[in-house]
Amino acid sequence: MKRPGIDLLLSKYCDRETTAAEGQIVEERLRTDPGCALQMKQMKALGCVLDIAVEGLRPDENLLANIMGRATAEAALHRKPAISVPMPSRILEAPRPARRAVPVWLKAVAAAAVVMLVALGVLMLAVFPPAKPAALSVAARETHGDVRIIAAQSKQSRAFGKTDVLLAGDTVSVGEGKADIATDEWNCRLNSNTAITYVATADKSVTLEMSGEELWVENSVKSPKNTLQIKTAFGTILASDANFDVKVENIAVPAATSALRNEPASIFETCFVLCGKVQPMENQPSAQPSTKPYVPVPKQSVQQTSPPAPMMQNVTRITIAVSRGSITYVRGGTSYTLDANRVVQEDTSGRFSAKYLRAEDVTKLLNWWESGTVSTPDIEALSPPAPATNQAAPLDNNAPLLPEPEKGKAAPNEESPKGNAGDTQGKGKG
């Protein structure tokens, strides 16, 4: 078969549109003709790229609702009468009879009757006021006392400064390669039976910003490197503040997470509630009953400022860290994930090491994130870690965002197979 012919068949073969005979021809050619094999590889690669490109090309979520809204309105506008009376053309064509004159006295009597009826109605209403519908009053009471509405308004009107997108950092155990799974599991548990209330401001002027904001796992996707990526988002506000007494300090929460902005799933947001004094949802009458047992926070997920607590109710502090998003790329069998404040390097055996970044480098990283461009030399040119500090200062642009790991010691909860940040650069060249 000539080249163009087999190329057409390859295209069909990729789309699984070939007949059995055509399939055999293609497979035979693939075995014997390296040119064909190369063409097939290119087509597969193209399919891969195309699928990534069109992944987000989907109609708007509201499209159906919009169409149906307009269609229904139009249908109602142009709806024919349910019963149509056939009119003989004879009648239509007949000359209209002259209108009969109505006597004036009859008009006066009719008007008087109408006035009397209205007056009677008003009188009746005054004497026997109608009872308010029970459902309406309940709804009004709920709305009035609904902290969800207050919290939602508060959230919308919040002003976020530049530093707000820089975060306190997460200490989830990426070293074991189970961070996302643990977080997923934990978030699910949390959502099933827990609500939290927290006070969060960037400048420590504590005011009640939100009440009972639920964290939920919105979506989980399998990434190309076969790790589970969890996309979480700040979301629906669940509970009243009656059962909760939790304060959160030094937290910066982005105004809108990428998940809420409908960004691609491959770039993920992670929200971690690290510890806190919370109450199970069972205590709340409006909450859905829990179907899962209450579980403590996984140890790896907790950034402790007090001794570890066996149950969440006993913990006195909540810290929430939200990664700004990450950029992952793979090179020579090693994947690199650029986090909000560090480069996490994972080799083929699943081991991790992390390089912590200075605040200015985090800014660079965020710029790359925004512009969508990053390169290996860029990563390798990142400055070495700043001197160690024990104080996480997420709101100070000149300080590192995370407490740095001590020299010669791996970062908390992270295995550093080769030692330190230098590994990132070394492997990056591979």
Next chain:
Amino acid sequence: MAQNDAEYIKKCQEGETEAFAELVRRYMCLVYAVAYGYVRDEHAANDMAQEAFLKAFRSLASLKKPEHFGAWLAGIVKSVCIDKIRKEKGRGEAAGKNPRPAEVSLESILEGYGSISASPEGDIAAADSRPSDFAASRDDTPPAALNTHALRRAVLQKINELPQEHRELLLLKHIQNVSYEEIRKMLNISYSSVVTRLFRARQALKEKLEPILKNFM
């Protein structure tokens, strides 16, 4: 599916608005893909899809062959889009506007990564295995650079540069994974045209995306 379509269309013609919702659900992605093929903008494609469905709703009573609903709908989308493009063109010429978005260079995506060559011994063996489909091949071949945002923008830009008939086919195939037969019916072209156009579209795109594809092989 055609049979069910006919049922829903009949209900619509009898005044059941709800039946139209089902038709919208079924054809939403296809209509969007066709619209995007014309207008090359996600928001505009949504608007066009909405307009097309409403136009279809209004003229559903005149549809004589419900089994050709897909092709009929595609015709409506095309006419809506062409109208829109004509209007935009008129406006653009009057205002001297050039609505083309900023170009994303492939080099900027791949800067610093170089290309990762596949192992030579694995070439034929890898190609020999029959691909389940394109989507599945994505998991098999982790790309060198997963800067998805930029990649997506760049690839869409290259798709947008293709001739409309190629673009339309590629999008129908890859957005909704429609079979050749369905595409043939929808676009009212021959089966061999579907095969040829799709092949040519891929060839053209392959040439445009050559620097990127190396990293996915």
